[in-house]
Amino acid sequence: MKPIATTRSATGIPTGRLAVWWVIASEIVIFGGLLASYVMHRIGHPEFGDYAANTATWIGATNTFVLLTSSLSAVLAHQAAEKGDGPTAFKYLWGTFFGGLCFVVIKSYEWTMEISHGFVITTNAFWSFYYTAAGLHACHVIGGMAIMAIISNDVKNNRELQRVELIGNYWHFVDIVWIFLFPLLYIAK
Amino acid sequence: MAHPAESHGHQAQGHGAHAEHADHTKHYLKIYFALLALFMVSVAGPMLEIKWLTLLTAFGIAVVKAYLVAANFMHLNVEKKYVGYLLLTAIAFMFLFYAGVAPDVMNHRGRRWENVAAMNETERALKVQAKQHEQGGQHGAQEQPAQEH
Numbered sequence: 515m516k517p518i519a520t521t522r523s524a525t526g527i528p529t530g531r532l533a534v535w536w537v538i539a540s541e542i543v544i545f546g547g548l549l550a551s552y553v554m555h556r557i558g559h560p561e562f563g564d565y566a567a568n569t570a571t572w573i574g575a576t577n578t579f580v581l582l583t584s585s586l587s588a589v590l591a592h593q594a595a596e597k598g599d600g601p602t603a604f605k606y607l608w609g610t611f612f613g614g615l616c617f618v619v620i621k622s623y624e625w626t627m628e629i630s631h632g633f634v635i636t637t638n639a640f641w642s643f644y645y646t647a648a649g650l651h652a653c654h655v656i657g658g659m660a661i662m663a664i665i666s667n668d669v670k671n672n673r674e675l676q677r678v679e680l681i682g683n684y685w686h687f688v689d690i691v692w693i694f695l696f697p698l699l700y701i702a703k
Numbered sequence: 704m705a706h707p708a709e710s711h712g713h714q715a716q717g718h719g720a721h722a723e724h725a726d727h728t729k730h731y732l733k734i735y736f737a738l739l740a741l742f743m744v745s746v747a748g749p750m751l752e753i754k755w756l757t758l759l760t761a762f763g764i765a766v767v768k769a770y771l772v773a774a775n776f777m778h779l780n781v782e783k784k785y786v787g788y789l790l791l792t793a794i795a796f797m798f799l800f801y802a803g804v805a806p807d808v809m810n811h812r813g814r815r816w817e818n819v820a821a822m823n824e825t826e827r828a829l830k831v832q833a834k835q836h837e838q839g840g841q842h843g844a845q846e847q848p849a850q851e852h
Contacts, residue, residue, distance in 0.1 A: 546797030561828035697761035
């Protein structure tokens with residue numbers, strides 16, 4: 515028997531997809547609150563500009579490229595799932611997973627470099643925001659990767675293909691969060 | 704080429720039969736390259752060292768990029784309208800929070816209050832930074848210990 519998330523659509527869209535939209539709406543408030551707090555502190559504390567000068571723009575830019583590319587892979591996986599082509603969706607899903615993995619590895623390198631320079635979460639308010647925002651985002655990337663890995667086997671065998679769209683929407687949202695984090699933490703210096 | 708919207712959601716709704724689905728790879732690639740082009744502009748913008756242009760290229764472009772991803776990759780442009788309203792409501796709450804809190808954070812002094820800790824920290828940090836700039840040294844973390852404010 516299929517779960518209610520895929521068989522019921524009282525609101526005009528499948529309940530599973532509606533649930534993901536609700537998750538995204540609540541994530542907007544979580545990340546939005548964090549980023550809004552950062553912006554007001556950034557404006558109220560001119561010294562933040564000098565602190566931000568220590569973030570590595572080229573690393574942030576590389577990660578932006580990686581996430582945008584992984585989003586392309588996610589939407590192509592969705593397209594394949596729409597066509598009922600599980601094996602192709604599986605490949606693109608793992609392509610997206612690989613993008614997430616690259617992101618996390620690059621982020622780990624970046625943090626190691628910054629910590630070795632003495633910039634830790636307790637250094638000052640800027641670095642507290644930096645590690646909290648980037649860390650929360652990285653947790654979402656890891657969570658998305660885990661879900662993709664879990665659903666991939668069913669997808670490969672043409673089962674529960676609707677899940678590809680659901681994880682895809684979540685992944686695109688994570689991409690959008692980074693689209694705003696990048697200028698805030700790496701560009702505005 | 705048919706719009707990607709036309710095939711959106713068939714599989715998800717569990718209709719079973721696979722309707723004819725056009726290939727939208729070209730459309731998605733077009734959006735992807737547009738995102739990369741905008742990304743490069745946002746990185747290049749600060750190199751001109753014009754503050755308003757940096758803000759425009761960094762944050763203005765971020766909004767455009769977010770829209771492109773949401774509309775085309777998340778298919779929000781063809782989703783039920785109330786989903787858009789749901790997301791806009793969440794964004795409105797974010798702005799409400801900002802409007803309510805920002806005046807007390809962005810300013811360190813008001814008509815009947817002052818945030819002494821924040822003022823002291825800003826003054827201290829700017830002095831340290833000015834000294835470092837004079838010396839032409841690194842912005843070392845060790846010289847700027849954590850301060851609560």
